[in-house]
Amino acid sequence: MSSTSLRSRLVWNYGVLIVLVVVMLGSLFGTLVWNYYYSSAVSSVLQRAQTEAALHNRQIADEPTKEKARYMLQNMAAGTAHLQLLTGSGAIIVDSDGFDGNGKVIDTPDVRAALVHDKGIWRGRDPVTNERIIAVTLPVKEGARIAAMFRYTASLSTVDRIIANILWLTVLVGSTVVLLFFTMSVLIANRIARPIRNLTKVAEKMAEGDWSRRAAPRDRDEIGRLAETLNTMASELTRREKLKEDFISSISHELRTPLTSIKGWSETLASGDPSDVEELNLGLAIIDRETERLSGLVEDLLDFSKLYAKSIVLHPEMLDVRRTLEETLRQFEARGQRESVTIRGDLGDEELTAKVDADRMKQVFINVMDNAMKFTPKGGSILVGAGRQDGFARLTIRDTGIGIPPEDLPHVTEKFYKGTSQRSGSGLGLAICKEIVELHGGMFRLDSAVDVGTTVTILLPLMTDAQRQEEKQEQG
Numbered sequence: 001m002s003s004t005s006l007r008s009r010l011v012w013n014y015g016v017l018i019v020l021v022v023v024m025l026g027s028l029f030g031t032l033v034w035n036y037y038y039s040s041a042v043s044s045v046l047q048r049a050q051t052e053a054a055l056h057n058r059q060i061a062d063e064p065t066k067e068k069a070r071y072m073l074q075n076m077a078a079g080t081a082h083l084q085l086l087t088g089s090g091a092i093i094v095d096s097d098g099f100d101g102n103g104k105v106i107d108t109p110d111v112r113a114a115l116v117h118d119k120g121i122w123r124g125r126d127p128v129t130n131e132r133i134i135a136v137t138l139p140v141k142e143g144a145r146i147a148a149m150f151r152y153t154a155s156l157s158t159v160d161r162i163i164a165n166i167l168w169l170t171v172l173v174g175s176t177v178v179l180l181f182f183t184m185s186v187l188i189a190n191r192i193a194r195p196i197r198n199l200t201k202v203a204e205k206m207a208e209g210d211w212s213r214r215a216a217p218r219d220r221d222e223i224g225r226l227a228e229t230l231n232t233m234a235s236e237l238t239r240r241e242k243l244k245e246d247f248i249s250s251i252s253h254e255l256r257t258p259l260t261s262i263k264g265w266s267e268t269l270a271s272g273d274p275s276d277v278e279e280l281n282l283g284l285a286i287i288d289r290e291t292e293r294l295s296g297l298v299e300d301l302l303d304f305s306k307l308y309a310k311s312i313v314l315h316p317e318m319l320d321v322r323r324t325l326e327e328t329l330r331q332f333e334a335r336g337q338r339e340s341v342t343i344r345g346d347l348g349d350e351e352l353t354a355k356v357d358a359d360r361m362k363q364v365f366i367n368v369m370d371n372a373m374k375f376t377p378k379g380g381s382i383l384v385g386a387g388r389q390d391g392f393a394r395l396t397i398r399d400t401g402i403g404i405p406p407e408d409l410p411h412v413t414e415k416f417y418k419g420t421s422q423r424s425g426s427g428l429g430l431a432i433c434k435e436i437v438e439l440h441g442g443m444f445r446l447d448s449a450v451d452v453g454t455t456v457t458i459l460l461p462l463m464t465d466a467q468r469q470e471e472k473q474e475q476g
Contacts, residue, residue, distance in 0.1 A: 007193035014185030018178055026174045033166050041134050041159050042121060049136045049152040050119075082153040086111065086137070088146040106151065110135040114149055123156070132156040195223045199230060206230075211238040255297060258290035301428070314357040314439060318471045321354050321361065321393050321460060322347045322386050328365040329384055332373065341373060342381040352386060352393040353468060354460045356440050361460075364433045368397050368456045371429065375454070376401035392442070392459040399455075404448035412446060 083096040090111045092104045108127065113120030114137035122135045133153045140148040198215060205213040211234050215227035265283040272279055329345045336343040372382045380400040387394050404412060413434040430446075437444040441461050448454040463471070 005193065007189045010189035010192065011182075011185050014189070015178075015182055018181040018185070022174045022178050026170050030167050030170055033170075034163060037159050037163050038123065038156075041154065041156065042123065042136075045134050045152055045154045046119070046121060046136050049138055049150065052150075052152075082133075084151040084153070086149040086151055088115075088139075088148060090115075090149070093148070108135060110137040111149065111151065113137070114139050115146065126153065132160060192223070195227070199223070199227060202230065206234055206237075211241065255294065258294040258297075261290045262287050262294075312439070314360060316355045316357050316440075318353060318355050318463060318468065319358055321352050321356060321395065324356075324358055324362050325365055325384065325386060325395060328362060328369055331366070332369050335373060336382070339373065340378040341376050343384070344381065345384045347384070347386040350388065352388065352460075353463050354393055354440075355463055355467075355471070356460060360436050361440070364436050364458070365395075365397075367429045367433050368458075372397055372399040372401065372454070372456075375399070375403075380453075388462070389459065391462055393462050395458040395460070397456045398453060400453040403450040403452050403454055404446070405450055409446065409448055413444065 084106070085093040085095070086106060087093060090105050090107060092106060106127070108122050108124070110120035110122035113122070118139070120135075120137040122137075124133070124135075125131065126133045126135075133155055135151060135153045137149050137151045139146045140150065202213050202215045214231050214234065265287050269280060269283045272283075274280070326345065326347060329343060332343055335341075369382070369384075376382060376399045382397065382399045385394075385396045385398070413430045434444040437458055437460070443457075443459040445457045445459075446454060447457070
């Protein structure tokens with residue numbers, strides 16, 4: 001199926017619209033001119049005929065036909081374009097030219113109308129001279145009988161010539177207007193279609209994988225904003241593509257490192273001395289630690305895959321989120337002692353009941369605490385707090401670690417982003433945490449300053465008394 005370009009459609013639509021408007025206005029103007037001139041000519045002849053008839057009709061009404069003809073020639077012919085005296089049956093008695101009509105009968109519409117009505121008006125071609133005329137016929141009555149008829153005629157040649165000139169001028173002006181607007185429509189269509197064609201070419205190059213191409217925004221209109229949006233999208237996709245490549249490279253390294261350790265120690269233990277308990281315990285401990293690390297990376301990838309596909313299923317239940325947070329604190333206390341990091345909790349005494357998936361929220365707390373431990377040096381501290389804020393449970397984890405650089409802070413919760421840190425990790429942990437919290441209807445926010453520390457704030461919607469009562473009734 002053939003396709004029509006936007007430029008062609010615009011020109012065609014504009015052209016049709018302009019032609020229709022010009023034809024309609026031209027037709028209306030021509031009709032008005034036509035009616036005005038011909039109506040004026042008819043009115044002029046009719047008024048003259050009625051005036052003369054009113055002046056002379058009484059003088060000749062009772063005169064014989066020959067006297068009427070003589071009177072007409074002497075008194076009514078002067079100044080009249082053409083005057084004819086007809087019998088009651090329409091035969092010419094005499095006309096203003098002074099010639100006898102030899103009884104020729106005129107059967108034009110004006111004569112027939114005058115036989116029935118008080119007057120007859122007709123516009124057409126004279127059957128004698130074959131020129132276009134206006135004819136007005138007025139009857140002369142003797143009682144109820146029509147004794148004679150006066151027929152006034154005037155040539156339309158001058159009026160026809162004027163109207164023809166006006167109509168030709170109208171056609172010329174209309175054609176000029178159509179041509180002018182057609183040219184303007186072509187220019188407008190080109191102005192609209194050219195940047196769209198450029199955008200299409202850039203988009204096609206991007207579709208082929210060339211993300212370096214950029215559209216040139218010309219004006220600050222909708223097309224200009226579209227070009228800027230396309231450029232922004234290309235820049236963002238380029239950045240995300242780079243992040244994905246960095247992530248694949250990083251995750252490959254992260255997966256290879258524990259696998260190499262596990263394989264190396266497995267071979268060492270297999271070929272070593274089984275009686276060397278110290279070496280055996282060291283190897284098993286390293287294998288266990290690397291296995292946990294590998295398992296964590298795989299879990300991150302699985303969680304990310306589910307979140308990306310929107311297929312993750314929550315199993316919410318009514319609970320005090322402080323309890324889940326406290327379990328996480330106790331889980332990290334031993335690690336804090338080993339790494340000389342002080343962990344303190346200030347969870348308050350007020351119950352913070354929310355409907356959450358306990359396992360998923362514990363995953364969030366563990367991930368945040370693990371990051372805090374990872375980036376807090378020896379002698380540092382981690383403070384965990386809990387409280388209420390405008391109908392939300394406000395949970396904070398504040399560390400005194402190395403902090404996050406300002407250029408990395410807006411992106412650390414994005415997928416695949418690892419920042420400038422060289423510490424191990426998948427770059428998915430905080431992105432997964434943010435997604436889980438938002439799935440619960442909450443908010444996940446980071447505030448950080450380099451060499452000062454990082455604060456993670458989690459807001460979870462609290463249950464109202466009515467919601468808690470309803471939940472208890474359903475459980476009961």
